[in-house]
Amino acid sequence: MSTVRIQNYSNVAVLDQIEASVAQVLLGKQTQVKLVLCCLLARGHLLIEDLPGMGKTTLAQAIADVLGMRYNRIQFTSDLLPADLLGVSIFNRQESSFSFHQGPIFTQLLLADEINRTTPKTQSALLEAMEEQQVSIEGETRQLPEPFFVIATQNPSSHSGTYPLPESQLDRFLMRIELGYPTPEAERIMLQRLSAPVKRAQHLRNKLEILLDIEQLNDLQRLASQVVVSDHLLDYVQRIIQQTRESSKVQYGLSPRGAIALLSAAKAWALMAHRDYLLPEDVQDVFAAVVGHRLTATGSVSSAQALAEHILSKVDVVYK
């Protein structure tokens, strides 16, 4: 839209560049890339759920590169312990004292790979850190760096050897997205690149330049939170939430935390469209990603996407 009223901020345009840049690596997944950025702008954590080999890790790495963030990756396994994640105090013989060795969680962007492969104990250590932005180890509270953004990936829980995350913990993620198979065209380009002499995809990824620093990101996040929400739009959001609570196809309605998540994600989405006010379209666009993992469908509705579409189709955008 051309009705931009954001002054003094060329930064917003940077978002387009980031999108384009990441899209070079992850072909044909513009929407997902946009959702990831939106999640980051809304200060939320992201859960990517898909089959192995769909480009979950590639996406997370590309984002980290472009944002110039400190980046750690943990591969979750069933024998991973909380200490492996958070860090341990080790006795220093010279100084005769314990010194704390930070675990991989002390980073700006954490890629938690296959989070549902580890035990609930380790899962909850991570999720606690996500919620509080701090960790308590041996009675001492330690702040995590700012910003702290977690991208967790998980396999569909029907795969063997997984510990599915309970609903209460899924709620900590602002969004859950699925990547899905690439389009035939995108796959073709990808395969062509791979057949080139060097691993060019790898090469290309390394070449991504840093487009945004931490301060700029902070500014953008602040801007996103300042997007104007009119009464009519709040009415609409409330009608949607009410619908999730009344619909017979949903087991439990959306929690207030879920409602807040929906609104903040939609605001970030509006910002990405260079708009300083929220439209119903923004809410509709992010709705499936934000609520898909928070609602349990009953009966015939199979996928989260279908459930989200069903709920939206029942709510009038304009009237009560």
Next chain:
Amino acid sequence: MTDNTLSKKQLSWLSAGMFLSIAALWLQLPWQILICSSFFIAWRGLLIQKKLTKPGKMLNFCLLIVSGLILATSISPVISLQGCVGFLVLMASLKILESESTRDYLLLVFLGCLISACLLLFSRSILSFSYCLLTMLILHVALLQSFTAPAKGSRKRALKTTSIIFLQALPIALTLFVVLPRIGSLWTVPLNSNVAKTGISESLTAGDMGRLSQDFSVAMRVTFSGENRPEKSAMYWRAMSLANFDGRTWSRDKQPIKLSQSALASLRKNQQTVTSAAALNTQQYRYQVMLEASGRSWLYGLNTAMSNGAKLYQWQDYSISKPEKVLQRYQYQLWSDLNYIDNTPLSEQQWRVFTALVGEDNSKSRAFARQLKGQYGSAEKIVSALALRFNTDFIYTLAPGKSPPVNPIDDFLFTNKRGYCEHFASASAFVLRAAGIPARIATGYQGGQWSADNKYLIVTQAQAHAWVEYWSSNKGWQRFDPTASVAPQRIEQGSVEVLDRFNESLGFTGVLRANSWLRHLQLNWDGLNYQWHRWVLGYNTQIQLEVLKQLLGGFDSWRIGLLMLGVMFMVAVPAAVIGFWSSNNASADPLLTLITKLEKKLFKLHFVRDKSETIKVFLRRTAQLSANNKQSLMAISQRLEKHLYGQTRHFSVADKKHLEQLIRGLK
């Protein structure tokens, strides 16, 4: 509708309505036809879900032939009511399968209404009528679907709208029912008339009445006019007298004789004098009987009864019958004088008939009769001696045991001493005849049960009864009910209560009767049905004139016109007020009112917003399809977006005017 294709929603409603209307005929049509049409409807259902494809031309033709064959083989004769309805049902279901356009759709809705009305050709009970209304409601929802935007509203809302329309139409329909002239049937169809009903027959053998004693189906209902009602013990609903006795069975005269003109005249004269004197305390009653279909021609009345209807036969034994059999519920008016005496002496031939006894069997009873005759002489005294005898050591029971093939009366009188009403009546009549007193059996019903609101009397088959009439030279024919001596409660309370006392098991029906709550429910339900038949089905020209006279004070056309206008006014004014009020109420938010205006305007141009569609997306979609409105639509979209969601909250009068102008400009 702009396009001719039918939406899934429309078809679902239509299929549901058609299915309901056809399913109602499951008792009337052979199963082959129902299965065939269910098959077609199911096919349509699978078509909606895209699980099957449409039949091609060839297949369509084959289906037509097959259904024709099914029709021809399953109903005979084909040219009958059943056949015609079956044909209609089959063709309509085939039409469902092939319907494509809105035209087909409308046709089917009307066909569905016709089929659901066909149910009333077979059954006219309240339940059938209610069911018919329900089907009509569903079909009208379907009808409504073709005139409203397909995306608008849920299923519930559609039902609600149609119900409101129905309710609005109700007063008008009722008024039309009341005031429209009752035209007789313009054409008749051969209705099913082989309804065989058991009940009282033209002969009486031991055990006949006992068989009826557990049949609690209603035989007739009686409404007395005025407050004057006879005691239960005086309510002998007499059908006929049985004069011929062959030793086991009492039967009616093969060629009954009509009541002579002079006797009729004296009966009528008696009636006229009493009416003019308006003496209410005499034993004279005026009442209306609604007789259930009995399959016989005679009617029931309190003796001595006279009918005002010219078309009824009055016989010499004062029984009344209809020229044809009662195959449907039949209403008639009677006047009765319980004290009327006709003591015209019996002719020689009559005397012979009423004292005839064939054969020489039952010798002990004959000896007993001769002994009574010698001891008491007059008929009255012999009768009371008989009653006394029954009162001492006889038992009134439903299960008297099988009577022996020879000398059954001897066995009853001297050995078994157990019996039901017909045993007592038969034995008494035999003894009286053997004593040389003219006697005959009378059959009918005795007593009745007052309805829940105490307004009318219900007589059931279980109340079937037989008693004796004997000739007394100065009083004419007199009633003697031996059952009243052996079990007086039978007459005062009813057979079931008495049998209870005699510890007779009545099985489940007994349990049902014993439960007073169920009994109450049954009585209320009966009352409802009775009123339904009396006021709705039996609403004929005569009742109509009475009602109109009471309601309007006359039946001039201007009065009826005024009534119609009044009712229309009553319906229209509240509807208008509610409509005005709600449209005023909605104007709380001027922006939303404006959007409503916009949507109405675009609806006229055949564009409908899906409710989950945002204004922007909707208008963009519309703009793509209507090029000449593109400019203004985009302008409207931008302005609305700004005011609805943007930072410019203020919505000035100028803004509103401008937007309205833009909306008006749409073409």
